[in-house]
Amino acid sequence: MSAQAPVAPAPVEGAAPAATFEPVIIGFTCNWCSYRAADLAGTARTKYPPNVRLIRLMCSGRLDPTFVLKAFAEGADAVLVTGCHPGECHYIEQNYKALRRFQLLQRTIEALGIEPGRFQLVWASAAEGVRLANEIARVTEEVRALGPLNWPAGDIVDIDGVDLDAAWEATGGDAGEPPETPGGVNPDHAAAKLPAAEAAR
Numbered sequence: 001m002s003a004q005a006p007v008a009p010a011p012v013e014g015a016a017p018a019a020t021f022e023p024v025i026i027g028f029t030c031n032w033c034s035y036r037a038a039d040l041a042g043t044a045r046t047k048y049p050p051n052v053r054l055i056r057l058m059c060s061g062r063l064d065p066t067f068v069l070k071a072f073a074e075g076a077d078a079v080l081v082t083g084c085h086p087g088e089c090h091y092i093e094q095n096y097k098a099l100r101r102f103q104l105l106q107r108t109i110e111a112l113g114i115e116p117g118r119f120q121l122v123w124a125s126a127a128e129g130v131r132l133a134n135e136i137a138r139v140t141e142e143v144r145a146l147g148p149l150n151w152p153a154g155d156i157v158d159i160d161g162v163d164l165d166a167a168w169e170a171t172g173g174d175a176g177e178p179p180e181t182p183g184g185v186n187p188d189h190a191a192a193k194l195p196a197a198e199a200a201r
């Protein structure tokens with residue numbers, strides 16, 4: 001008796017198509033660049049997936065690791081951090097600090113069982129609306145392929161004391177527009193490239 005190839009079941013007529021998984025992505029943006037890039041994308045009607053919920057920080061260096069853990073613990077499937085290109089931070093070197101935190105945190109979340117692809121960092125200037133939109137689309141597709149996270153964080157990390165709203169208020173929040181000329185701009189530094197030691201870390 002010869003083996004027969006399995007026959008795929010015929011689709012049931014009238015059955016609803018399988019729902020596509022829509023990931024929830026929390027995007028931390030820098031006020032001076034990526035937040036404005038997202039704004040520019042919207043103004044230019046450049047579409048990006050609505051899966052990302054943007055939270056504005058004054059600088060990527062303001063990102064506290066607990067913000068990321070709290071986002072995962074409260075149901076995010078991924079976290080995207082965006083900031084000014086290296087050498088262009090309005091607070092001099094804070095995005096290098098963000099980069100170091102990102103790299104450390106990526107190792108931490110991996111150790112906690114979260115795929116590194118669920119935590120990504122993208123640099124985008126205020127003029128790069130299209131680039132940011134494309135990056136958001138790419139991250140969304142990658143996370144969609146990974147599937148839902150459902151991270152059981154409660155037993156692993158104590159993040160109950162973290163209040164994102166309070167943290168946002170502490171940064172100045174929506175209370176008012178930041179000053180016209182942000183402190184710490186260093187024109188010489190603007191042309192600097194990411195030091196090799198930082199890139200290699």
Ligand code: FES
Pocket residue numbers: 030031032033058059060061083084088089090091094095
């Ligand atoms: S990363 Fe944009 S101001 Fe620092």
